[in-house]
Amino acid sequence: MSSRNDASTPVAIQSVSRRFRRKQALDQVTLEIPRGVVFGLVGENGAGKTTLIKHILGLLRAESGSVRVFGMDPVKQPEEVLKRIGYLSENRDLPNWMRVGELILFTQAFFPDWDPAYAEELRNTFDLDPTTKVGTLSRGQRAQMGLLLALAHRPDLLLLDEPSSGLDAVVRRDILGAVIRTVADEGRTVLFSSHLLDEVEYVADHLAFLHEGKLAWNGLLTDIKSRYRSFTLHFPTPCDKPPRFDGALSWEGSGLEWTCLFEGDTETGRDAATKLGAAIMEETEPSLEEIFVARVTGKRNRRVLAGREG
Numbered sequence: 369m370s371s372r373n374d375a376s377t378p379v380a381i382q383s384v385s386r387r388f389r390r391k392q393a394l395d396q397v398t399l400e401i402p403r404g405v406v407f408g409l410v411g412e413n414g415a416g417k418t419t420l421i422k423h424i425l426g427l428l429r430a431e432s433g434s435v436r437v438f439g440m441d442p443v444k445q446p447e448e449v450l451k452r453i454g455y456l457s458e459n460r461d462l463p464n465w466m467r468v469g470e471l472i473l474f475t476q477a478f479f480p481d482w483d484p485a486y487a488e489e490l491r492n493t494f495d496l497d498p499t500t501k502v503g504t505l506s507r508g509q510r511a512q513m514g515l516l517l518a519l520a521h522r523p524d525l526l527l528l529d530e531p532s533s534g535l536d537a538v539v540r541r542d543i544l545g546a547v548i549r550t551v552a553d554e555g556r557t558v559l560f561s562s563h564l565l566d567e568v569e570y571v572a573d574h575l576a577f578l579h580e581g582k583l584a585w586n587g588l589l590t591d592i593k594s595r596y597r598s599f600t601l602h603f604p605t606p607c608d609k610p611p612r613f614d615g616a617l618s619w620e621g622s623g624l625e626w627t628c629l630f631e632g633d634t635e636t637g638r639d640a641a642t643k644l645g646a647a648i649m650e651e652t653e654p655s656l657e658e659i660f661v662a663r664v665t666g667k668r669n670r671r672v673l674a675g676r677e678g
């Protein structure tokens with residue numbers, strides 16, 4: 369990849385593999401994260417998201433392939449790389465014995481570019497009392513505290529590992545979404561991992577999907593979504609099973625009416641429906657969640673990434 373060593377490219381990952389005993393956590397992953405984007409990293413539990421983020425941070429060394437962050441090797445140049453990164457870890461490791469205010473001052477000491485006014489603004493937004501012991505914060509408050517610490521030095525690259533975990537819906541949508549967008553609008557870059565596809569759809573503009581350590585998809589969200597369509601078809605005679613239909617990923621329905629999640633060129637899908645003698649009753653853009661579920665399971669309406677069915 370030509371921009372691999374380019375200092376203006378936040379993240380360039382080339383053919384990175386990583387094995388933990390018998391588990392292939394990452395398998396030949398190649399991806400590039402351009403500047404100023406919100407990049408959503410999605411995948412089931414254990415797909416390799418955290419392992420990938422740890423390579424970007426230099427906490428894990430690539431067993432094969434290479435990782436460059438702003439053109440640098442994060443294992444060889446940790447200081448230069450880490451000062452440009454804000455990181456919210458999945459398990460929110462924070463010193464429980466400190467108070468909120470103390471932890472803010474303590475963290476500030478490590479970052480020359482720390483913005484105290486912004487830290488204070490975030491502390492107020494999150495309604496975090498500076499005298500509260502970190503160990504007594506709720507799960508959601510810990511996530512907010514971690515987010516504040518990751519953001520207040522205005523990093524060029526913000527890495528958020530499951531940032532929504534523990535946050536209620538309002539904070540998730542209104543605050544997290546706004547914070548993430550602001551970072552990107554200022555020309556900085558955000559990589560966040562999530563298994564909440566509605567959230568990814570709402571906030572990300574690029575998307576990478578890890579499946580069992582392999583990069584299954586990578587691209588602009590709009591490009592990915594434009595390849596899918598949901599067709600509700602009315603057939604002249606009842607069908608007791610879904611018809612043969614090239615590009616159909618999943619079907620739902622019975623008798624005369626069936627709904628198909630279709631992958632491919634929309635016009636080709638319409639032609640195929642007409643050839644089957646079906647009338648298209650409805651045509652909609654499926655949600656990211658519907659697309660993923662159909663791709664992973666071949667079924668509709670199952671929340672596989674969230675690890676639950678419904």
Ligand code: ATP
Pocket residue numbers: 388389391392393411412413414415416417418419420458
């Ligand atoms: P989750 O959403 O559950 O956090 P993830 O996509 O972040 O999942 P990873 O944490 O990267 O997944 O884990 C990928 C695989 O590698 C899993 O099977 C995990 O058990 C394994 N793994 C990760 N770290 C280690 C380790 N230090 N030692 C052994 N196995 C590990």
